[in-house]
Amino acid sequence: MTIIADSLQAILANIRQAQQDAGRQDNVRLLAVSKAQPAENLRAAYMAGQAAFGENYLQEALAKQAQLADCAIEWHFIGPIQSNKTTPIAQHFDWVHSVDRLKLVKRLAEARPSDKPPLNVCVQYNSSAETNKSGAVMQALDELAAAVTAEPRLKLRGLMAIPAPAKDFATQRMQFRIVHEAFLALQKRGFALDTLSIGMSDDYIAAIHEGATMVRIGSALFGLRPAKIKDKITI
Numbered sequence: 001m002t003i004i005a006d007s008l009q010a011i012l013a014n015i016r017q018a019q020q021d022a023g024r025q026d027n028v029r030l031l032a033v034s035k036a037q038p039a040e041n042l043r044a045a046y047m048a049g050q051a052a053f054g055e056n057y058l059q060e061a062l063a064k065q066a067q068l069a070d071c072a073i074e075w076h077f078i079g080p081i082q083s084n085k086t087t088p089i090a091q092h093f094d095w096v097h098s099v100d101r102l103k104l105v106k107r108l109a110e111a112r113p114s115d116k117p118p119l120n121v122c123v124q125y126n127s128s129a130e131t132n133k134s135g136a137v138m139q140a141l142d143e144l145a146a147a148v149t150a151e152p153r154l155k156l157r158g159l160m161a162i163p164a165p166a167k168d169f170a171t172q173r174m175q176f177r178i179v180h181e182a183f184l185a186l187q188k189r190g191f192a193l194d195t196l197s198i199g200m201s202d203d204y205i206a207a208i209h210e211g212a213t214m215v216r217i218g219s220a221l222f223g224l225r226p227a228k229i230k231d232k233i234t235i
């Protein structure tokens with residue numbers, strides 16, 4: 001067993017335990033966040049059974065996709081989206097978690113190849129607007145969800161959020177609860193959402209207690225990212 005395979009099994013066990021503790025019957029999915037990781041680390045996780053990977057930077061992701069073309073990986077784009085990168089994103093990913101403005105909706109829909117299934121979309125909600133730059137404010141969520149729903153080449157799946165980091169469990173839960181409430185409100189208004197993408201290495205247990213259906217985990221799975229590389233990468 002590699003270290004990555006061991007970490008994967010430990011995280012999956014933690015997820016199952018948190019589900020059980022939260023009294024949940026459904027299955028929380030793990031998205032392996034592989035930014036700044038070399039392709040061989042993704043391959044190690046893939047060989048250990050992990051199929052869904054999340055990437056933040058387009059050029060870096062495309063290079064790894066080419067190196068891993070022999071693997072049946074489900075690719076998720078989770079980073080901030082520049083409008084001039086929507087075409088390659090729509091062509092090369094199965095999911096996008098970071099749709100936060102109307103302009104992106106039209107552009108992703110137009111660029112989604114007709115021989116592929118509709119692109120799975122999560123709207124990114126800026127649930128802590130005072131500390132975050134990315135994401136749509138609460139008042140904009142309805143309009144964005146409606147715009148995605150209206151596009152046949154897109155499939156609205158849910159909400160993604162990155163609340164401000166908090167150390168204690170109670171604060172983490174409180175922040176995720178705000179996102180879960182926005183998710184339930186959209187469902188109540190008729191949007192067919194099945195994905196709540198919240199929770200990262202330091203707070204995924206709290207997120208599972210507050211309804212996460214997909215947790216996005218990087219450093220707990222692959223180890224700490226080299227900070228210099230992370231800071232230098234631009235697309």
Ligand SMILES: *Cc1c(COP(=O)(O)O)cnc(C)c1O
Pocket residue numbers: 033035056078079162200201202216217218219220
């Ligand atoms: C980097 C990143 C993650 C994973 O963060 P870790 O703390 O390493 O688990 C999750 N979601 C997004 C959007 C990220 O950019």
